[in-house]
Amino acid sequence: MAEENKENPESLSRRKFLRNTGFTVGGLAVGGVLGSLLPRKKEEKVAPATKAENFNQALMYFTPEQFQLTEAATERIFPEEESGPGAKALGVAFFIDHQLAGDWGFNAREYMQAPFFKGEKVQGYQGRLRRRDIFDIGLRELQNHSMTVHKKKFTELKEEEQDAILRDFEEDKVNLTTISPSGFFQMLRSATLEGAYSDPLYGGNRNMDGWKMRNYPGSQMAYTDIIDKDFKKINPQSLKNHLNH
Known part of the structure; x- marks a missing residue:
């Protein structure tokens, strides 16, 4: 037994x-x-x-391939330079991923009912597709255009080749029927800049390095202790700093 x-x-x-x-x-x-x-x-x-992982640096919408493609494209729009890190090091692709997973990606706060007409440039986007749909199509077509021109994926191209592919989209040289190539590029460019300089709480601007490049103080609670003093450099603060207190 x-x-x-x-x-x-x-x-x-x-x-x-x-x-x-x-x-x-x-x-x-x-x-x-x-x-x-x-x-x-x-x-x-x-x-x-x-040690706990940084769960803010996790995918919420993109597939791994979409994320890698976005990371490569945003790095060419906001490249690393002597002045500081580029989009990849700043985590911009994570910022865009998180935005597409939320209200921004769903156009949740915008009127999206028919009829749909092609608007003037000053009117902004006037179509029926949500931003997440535009990114899905845009990234796919970016990859297709790269394969057509170079027989390589976008992430495998040299920097100058990637720049040329993105420029084709910016100048509407790619024949697309579903979305505007330049419209997608402008949306990608705007999201890249937002991700580089937004509060790190939203996934981008890792370590507040985007702010540090601009000497931007970030989300300070108040300036009462220094407002009557000579100019001084302030260490930036994120909204996460305030949430932890």
């Missing part, structure tokens, strides 16, 4: 794994109270906690 109660090494290993990572419920790892319900032998130790 004693032999029947012994657990084989495989079950012991599985139980130890579950204790150290949390129960797996519906595909999600759950720790905390549920994890503490599993019995633990005295000689077994819990693995030390690892």
